[in-house]
Amino acid sequence: MRDTKNKSSALERKKFIFLEIGMIVALAAVIMAFNHRSLRNSSTVIYERLHDKTTDQLIPVTIQPNKPPPAPPPPTTQFNIVVDGTDIETDYKIDVEADEKTKVANYVPFVPDEETLPEPKLPYNLxxxxxxxxxxxxxxQFLxxxxxxxxSAVEIGASGTVYIQFVIEPDGSITNIEAVRxxxxxLNEEAVRVAGMMxxxxxxxxxxRAVRVLFTMPIKFVLQ
Known part of the structure; x- marks a missing residue:
């Protein structure tokens, strides 16, 4: 009888020990479970950050449309002259002036020389x-x-305006060409030469009816 009581008393004391062990095991299991879940969440966060970082490093590529080439500059009358076998960078242009003071179709009364032109004065009020x-x-464009x-003008740097006069005959031909200034x-000779080619x-x-008309035309030679 005493042995039975002793066994019951021993079991009663061990029950608290087993209960404590069980609580410890259960608590340990809960802690492990939380740690495991935290580890999974942490891995997910790390992955997402790495993914975002990789995305931020992508550089967008923009294709710019090809711009059309610029239009070529308008042609100008310019020449390069070589003097005595030496290259000289001389640019010049030849302008044909036509303004209010010197109109292209400016005609003036003209008294012909009786010996060379026995015709009457050139008409006006055309x-x-x-x-x-x-x-x-x-x-x-022709000029x-x-x-x-x-x-010869390039060598000495000469420039200026040549005023030429000529007569336009009733048939349209050009006569009496001269440089008046x-x-x-x-330069004067060149202006007269080209006028004769018109x-x-x-x-x-x-x-x-067609009549004879005196015509005055300025030609400007400019060295640049």
Whole structure:
């Protein structure tokens, strides 16, 4: 009987020990479970940060449309002259002036020399002025294409405006070409030469018939 009581008393004491062990084991299991869950969450966060970091490093590529090439500059009458075998960087242009003071179709009364031109004075108050074939643009282009800066003028740096006069006959031909004012040094001669190359003009008209007209034309030679 005493042995049975002793066993019951021993079991009663061990029950608290077993209960404590069980609580410890259960608590340890709970702690491990929390640690495991925290580790999983931490891994997910690390992965997401790495993923975001990789995304931030991507550089967008923008393809710019090809711009059209710039338009070529308008052609100018410029030449490079070589003097005595030495290269000289001399740029110049030849302008044909036409302003209010010196009109392209400016005609003036003209008294011809009786010995060379036994005809009466050139008429004025015309109904229709003479016209270069193709118009004013064609006239300017003709002069730019054919005028050449004289080498003698280039060597001394001469420039200036040459005023030439000529008569436009009733058939449109050009006669009596002369330089009435200019710097010389070959520029006057060049202006007269090119004026003599001009094709027949459309003659001036007075009272329904073609008449002779005196024409004044300035040509400007400029060294740059």
């Amino acid at each position: 109904d229709k002025l003479p016209d270069f074939p193709g118009g004013e643009i064609a006239r300017l 730019r294409d054919n005028l050449k800066f004289p080498q 200019g710097p010389g040094v070959g 094709p027949r003009w459309k003659p001036g008209m007075q009272r329904g």
